[in-house]
Amino acid sequence: MSEIILYDRPDFEGESKVFVANESDLAEKMFANVARSARVVGQHWVLYMEAGFTGEFLILGPGDHKSLGQLNQKIKSLQLVSESLMNPEIDLFEHMDYGGESRTILKEEDNLRRGDINDMASSHKVKRGVWILHQGFNQTGPRLITFKGDEWPSYFTYGWNDTLLAPPSGQQLH
Missing domain, CATH: 2.60.20.10 (Crystallins)
Known part of the structure; x- marks a missing residue:
């Protein structure tokens, strides 16, 4: 317990x-x-x-x-936090309401500009685990935490763009 x-x-x-x-x-x-x-x-x-x-x-x-x-x-x-912190998975969507291209992220990313998803994250769905999303590079700026089953149809209300991700591991959560 x-x-x-x-x-x-x-x-x-x-x-x-x-x-x-x-x-x-x-x-x-x-x-x-x-x-x-x-x-x-x-x-x-x-x-x-x-x-x-x-x-x-x-x-x-x-x-x-x-x-x-x-x-x-x-x-x-x-x-x-009742979700497992092992094997996290989140789907990022290019447009609000889960539209446009999507990418599945399976591990911590400190800079989405290194891949082909720059300027694309406008919504997400968490398939597994717990994720901490950061507005800035290298896990800086405003952040939010999102859990398995969460669906965020729009980052617009938060003024976010190029959202960066960090799945919490046991070490990061201490």
Whole structure:
């Protein structure tokens, strides 16, 4: 079983709450904007700055996290990563709504301009795994996380173009 224990103070002190499933709004549990440290058992968890699994995020792997860094007292939702991180697969589409040419990506790419998919990624479908998409080169700029089964019909609303990809591996998620 996987769980995350959030503490309202650094170093696992103060009040704590245990979560075993996704929480789209920690305010409902009276723990929004409170957490300052965490213990993770089992799978990875994604902690978000906004309710509804949106906004900037932090990924925590199993173990003790004495501080939550830039997300200290800013977490409003959290999501369990239940997908396998092995053999990720995502389909990128040239146009919105999955139109035009498509490419299947099976591994981390730090620069889509090296291949023949420059200026093409406008939507995607995740077949397997978990992916972190970056707007900038070499995993820089705004980012989003997307899971198996997710379908994003348009990057236009995010102002993205030449989106770069990084599938999280065990090492990258720590």
